[in-house]
Amino acid sequence: MERRFAARREQLLADAEVDPRIPRGVLARLERFLDPFVELLQRSEQDGHARTYAAGLVSGLKYKNVESIAYLHDQEREPLQQFIGQSPWDHRPWFAALARQVGQELGTSDGVLVLDPSAFPKKGAESVGVQRQWCGRLGKIDNCQVGVYLAYVGGGEQALVDVRLYLPKEWASDRQRRRKAGVPKEVRFRTRHELALEMLDERGPLLPHAWVAGDDEMGRCSWFREKLRSRGECYLLAVPSNTSVRDLLAPDPPHGGRGRPARRRSGMAAAAADRKPGSRVDGAQGAAREAAGFVAWLGTD
Secondary structure, three states, X not given: OOHHHHHHHHHHHHHOOOXXXXXXXXXXXXXXXXXXXXXXXXXXXXXXXXXHHHHHHOOOOOXXXXXXXXXXXXXXXXXXXXXXXXXXXXXXHHHHHHHHHHHHHHOOOOOEEEEEEEEEEOOOOOOOOOEEEEEOOOOEEEEEEEEEEEEEEEOOEEEEEEEEEOOOXXXXXXXXXXXXXXXXXXXXXXXXXXXXXXXXXXXXXHOOOOEEEEOHHHHOOHHHHHHHHHOXXXXXXXXXXXXXXXXXXXXXXXXXXXXXXXXXXXXXXXXXXXXXXXXXXXXXXXXXXXHHOOOEEEXXX
């Protein structure tokens, strides 16, 4: 793993430390939290399976798969496996209920919607959407699945609200592979930006917010930024440090008659480009130039 990814992992682990008082009474709170969700299920036995599985996910099990969770609760594996993988219940109302709950409990007028693709490594080749692709968790291209996540930040708190599993083109066009993995017929290929917009359209009205934020994978796509503007969204999106930025208010330099006409760069981008490796800049000027190394598109309506 690259040093920068290892350092970031250590930062995340340090931030993940939990006050020992927080877990007290967690199972009782979990039962209350699940009440509005299990009410959406159609059969009474599904209620019990949902509570069992959720309790297993917050348990101390090393491997939180269906088999381990079932055995933890002294149950047979097959009924719980059937509930998770085959039972006909719709997950979409659950996400809608979660978004309403987050909006009511954490919602503020200056809230932020965060869109972020995230990968998780896999060993096999049969999990839906798995293939060799960029895995930020490992810092390299490797075998993994990718999900696009929507999180909400407001009132000093944050919560995950929704997720879409990314189905690569190779998967979307392979009927045999889709059939074997149980991919629904109505699921079609969508880019990660299209998946992000779907979540924004469905959950955004339930989550009071002033901004949409995302990393450079979200920000590098001009089509995505245009779609945010057309929806009246204000956004702050990172872009790669080598992104060209035009100053639309400044006149273009004279054209010498050969090649493509030159475009005037913004002062911040030009300062970053002119900076020599190893040079040092202090004070406000340094802050501005450092910001240019990780440019962010700032969009408002």
